[in-house]
Each structure stands twice: as structure tokens, then as C-alpha cells.
Amino acid sequence: MASHRYESRFRFCAALYNTSTNSFLQKSSVGTSSSNNASTAPKATTGLPASGYAYYGAYNNYWLIAQNSHNSLNSKGLNPTTAKAWNDYIWSLVPNNIKFFYNSSLITTIGASGYHEVTVGILKYMIGLGFWHSVDIVNGMDDAITIEYRGMDKYLFDLDGGGATVAMTGWYSATITSGSTFSCGMFEPLEIRFDTDNLPSGENIGIVMQNGTTKYLFLN
Amino acid sequence: MSTLTISTADGTITNTEVDSAGLLNSNDGSVSAAPVAIGSVTIPSGAKPIFGAAGIPLFSTSGVPVFESVIDETDNIDGYQVIGEATITIDWSASGISDLDCCAYWADNSGSLIGWSHGSGGLANDNYTAWWTGDDTGNGPETIALLTASSRRSSKETSPFQYKVHLNFYGNGLGGTPAASVTITRGAVTLSKIITPSTNQGQAATISDPSATITFSSDGTPTTIA
Numbered sequence: 001m002a003s004h005r006y007e008s009r010f011r012f013c014a015a016l017y018n019t020s021t022n023s024f025l026q027k028s029s030v031g032t033s034s035s036n037n038a039s040t041a042p043k044a045t046t047g048l049p050a051s052g053y054a055y056y057g058a059y060n061n062y063w064l065i066a067q068n069s070h071n072s073l074n075s076k077g078l079n080p081t082t083a084k085a086w087n088d089y090i091w092s093l094v095p096n097n098i099k100f101f102y103n104s105s106l107i108t109t110i111g112a113s114g115y116h117e118v119t120v121g122i123l124k125y126m127i128g129l130g131f132w133h134s135v136d137i138v139n140g141m142d143d144a145i146t147i148e149y150r151g152m153d154k155y156l157f158d159l160d161g162g163g164a165t166v167a168m169t170g171w172y173s174a175t176i177t178s179g180s181t182f183s184c185g186m187f188e189p190l191e192i193r194f195d196t197d198n199l200p201s202g203e204n205i206g207i208v209m210q211n212g213t214t215k216y217l218f219l220n
Numbered sequence: 221m222s223t224l225t226i227s228t229a230d231g232t233i234t235n236t237e238v239d240s241a242g243l244l245n246s247n248d249g250s251v252s253a254a255p256v257a258i259g260s261v262t263i264p265s266g267a268k269p270i271f272g273a274a275g276i277p278l279f280s281t282s283g284v285p286v287f288e289s290v291i292d293e294t295d296n297i298d299g300y301q302v303i304g305e306a307t308i309t310i311d312w313s314a315s316g317i318s319d320l321d322c323c324a325y326w327a328d329n330s331g332s333l334i335g336w337s338h339g340s341g342g343l344a345n346d347n348y349t350a351w352w353t354g355d356d357t358g359n360g361p362e363t364i365a366l367l368t369a370s371s372r373r374s375s376k377e378t379s380p381f382q383y384k385v386h387l388n389f390y391g392n393g394l395g396g397t398p399a400a401s402v403t404i405t406r407g408a409v410t411l412s413k414i415i416t417p418s419t420n421q422g423q424a425a426t427i428s429d430p431s432a433t434i435t436f437s438s439d440g441t442p443t444t445i446a
Contacts, residue, residue: 189228
């Protein structure tokens with residue numbers, strides 16, 4: 001199992017705000033989750049995209065479509081030609097554009113998790129997007145270690161149209177036995193915490209980050 | 221509960237890089253936990269350390285005893301920095317009065333006092349692990365560091381878990397308006413209260429002086445300050 005962001009899996013919340021009347025025209029309260037496997041994504045409706053299959057999330061007339069942005073380099077199509085061929089593993093190797101449509105019209109292209117907004121005329125399009133991110137936790141200790149993890153649950157839009165804040169899920173817990181690996185994944189921002197209260201007494205532990213340069217000690 | 225959190229938001233969890241061929245690298249690498257040995261440390265004379273694994277006393281290079289549960293370290297194991305578990309900060313800088321005196325203790329153990337009238341820095345004792353700074357700043361702030369997690373809190377403490385901080389201006393003769401803020405910080409939780417200390421010039425703080433009472437939940441998280 002690789003440790004990485006899956007750009008084929010995403011969740012979003014979206015809102016359409018009228019800056020003239022200072023009111024929301026539409027707003028997603030929960031957001032729409034993509035399925036856990038791209039191969040199950042249904043064929044897109046007309047214009048989203050025009051042909052082929054698409055991995056997408058939608059709410060009312062909002063559409064976020066994942067497309068292969070490097071199709072000229074990786075010999076893969078802009079959009080999946082079949083649903084079955086584009087399984088999660090294949091998509092995980094392909095960097096995708098996330099294109100935001102409203103009523104089948106392309107509004108903007110989004111490249112990263114987080115809050116995005118674009119204003120066209122008097123309409124402000126507000127999008128909270130989170131890619132699925134999976135990280136392997138390797139326990140090199142002699143004892144079991146307990147971790148907790150959580151991710152983006154939804155975005156909450158400010159009533160005045162000024163932006164949005166991320167609401168996180170509750171904490172999920174996992175105990176990793178000595179020498180074992182646990183893969184935890186959530187929609188970004190993914191957070192993982194190490195509970196020092198659950199560490200074996202007297203253990204001094206280094207946590208090696210993915211960039212390999214930062215270590216943390218727990219003195220218990 | 222003491223924790224260390226890593227996140228995609230602050231870069232401690234990294235995003236997959238894209239290579240020149242337009243493909244994502246298949247693996248960013250894992251996050252791993254591994255045993256760490258404590259190297260040689262310098263122990264200031266006259267101070268009582270907390271002992272870590274294998275009976276090795278733990279101090280930071282600045283000489284502050286290491287009693288905390290979470291320590292931030294990069295490359296040099298002897299250069300680690302205490303992040304802290306719970307810190308009480310007492311600030312009277314706005315009062316215009318110098319030399320505030322303190323008397324602090326766990327509510328169930330009022331006989332085990334710490335503070336600037338009870339010594340010039342050090343640990344309370346093995347059962348009431350706490351550290352206070354020396355009485356070395358005329359106008360504050362000064363701090364008390366405290367272990368509050370259930371696994372480290374004295375077993376003699378019973379619910380409700382409360383810590384009391386009494387304050388008196390030793391140096392009231394210099395004038396000013398007596399006031400001091402007491403702030404407890406533990407992880408993401410910060411609670412604060414402003415109290416009016418006594419003004420018994422030239423006298424040490426006692427448990428009869430005005431106080432702030434900090435209440436902790438069973439897991440050591442501060443819940444109220446009153």
C-alpha cells in the first residue's frame with residue numbers, strides 16, 4: 001500500500017452566493033462524497049464531460065470532475081474510456097485536474113485541497129474540497145502503539161458569504177502491534193495523532209515524518 | 221491526554237509529488253515510530269530531575285528539567301525543546317507593582333506547596349510533579365509547569381482535580397494597582413482569569429491570599445478557572 005494523496009477520491013461542499021443581494025442561492029449542507037473506488041463512478045451527464053466516464057462528485061447543479069491533466073505524457077486519456085478500466089490504483093498514479101462546473105458550465109479548475117472561491121459577475125462560487133489521503137504508520141517499537149486520526153467531514157459556509165471553515169470528523173482510533181503497519185486514510189486535511197498516555201511506560205519514541213527530517217520524542 | 225498531531229495542513233504529512241513524466245510517485249513513504257535512546261545530558265546541581273527510560277535523568281540543554289510528556293526534537297537529540305504539557309502563566313506586568321509572590325498546590329494536598337515563597341525553582345516532589353521558575357522577574361510573567369495527565373498526576377489527587385494558585389504582592393510599597401492574570405495552557409486549551417492579589421508588603425504568599433482555582437477533567441484537560 002502506498003502512502004499518498006489519492007486525487008481520484010474527493011469530497012466537496014459548494015455554495016453559490018449572490019453578492020448583490022448578499023444571500024445564498026444554493027448551498028450544500030453536507031457535501032457529496034465520491035465513492036471509494038473510481039471504477040464505480042457512473043458515466044457523466046451531458047457536458048460533464050462530453051464523452052467518456054468521469055469520476056465526480058455532485059450536489060444539485062454543482063459538479064466537480066476529476067480529469068487526467070497529464071494525458072499527453074502518461075498516455076492515458078483525459079477521461080476514463082470505461083468505468084472498469086479506471087480502478088483506484090490507476091487513478092492514484094495519475095495527477096488529475098479537478099474542474100468545477102455549474103449547470104454544465106466550467107467555472108474554474110482546482111488543484112489542491114482546501115477552500116476555493118471564484119466570483120463571476122455578481123455570483124460567488126464557494127467550494128470546499130478535500131482529496132482522500134492515505135498514510136502508512138509503521139510501528140517499529142517493541143510494544144503496541146495507539147494512534148487516532150480524522151479528516152474533513154464538511155465545510156461550513158459563513159452566513160455573510162465571507163468564506164468557509166472546515167469541520168472535521170470525530171477521531172478514529174487504531175492500535176498498531178509491534179512491527180505492524182496500519183494504513184489510515186481520510187479526506188484532507190488528514191490529521192494523525194499519537195497518544196502518549198497510551199504509550200508503554202518508560203518508552204522514548206521517535207516519530208519519523210514522511211519527509212524524513214523531523215523527529216519527535218515522547219518521554220513517558 | 222497528551223498527544224502529538226501531524227497533519228496535511230502543516231506539511232508534516234506530505235503530498236505526493238509529481239514526476240517529470242506526469243505521474244504521481246507511487247509512495248511518499250510511511251510515518252514510522254521507533255525507539256529512541258537518550259544521549260548524555262547535563263544535570264544542574266541542586267535540582268531534582270525526572271528519570272526517563274533506563275533510569276536516565278532528563279534535562280534540556282538549557283538546564284530545565286524535563287518532566288513533560290512531549291518533546292520536539294529535530295536532529296540533535298541533546299537539543300530537544302520542551303513543548304510542555306500544562307503551563308500556568310502568571311502575569312502582573314500591567315499592575316505597575318514589582319515582585320509578586322506565589323503559593324500553589326493541588327487542592328487535595330495543600331501541604332505540598334510550591335511557589336516563589338517556597339524556594340527558588342525546582343520540583344515539588346515525586347508525587348506532585350511540578351516546576352516553577354525562579355523568582356527572577358520583577359514584573360513577570362513567571363510560570364509553573366504542571367503534569368496533569370492521569371498517568372502522571374499524583375495518585376493522591378481525587379476528583380475534582382483542582383490546582384490552586386494564591387498570589388500576594390511582596391513589593392506593594394512601590395505603588396500601582398494590584399492585578400494579575402493567571403492563565404492555564406494545555407495543548408489547544410487556554411483558560412485565563414484576572415484576580416486581585418493581596419498587598420501584604422514584605423510577606424510571602426499563603427493559602428489565605430486570593431487565588432485562582434483551575435479544575436481539570438480526569439484526563440488532565442483544564443475545564444474551568446475560577
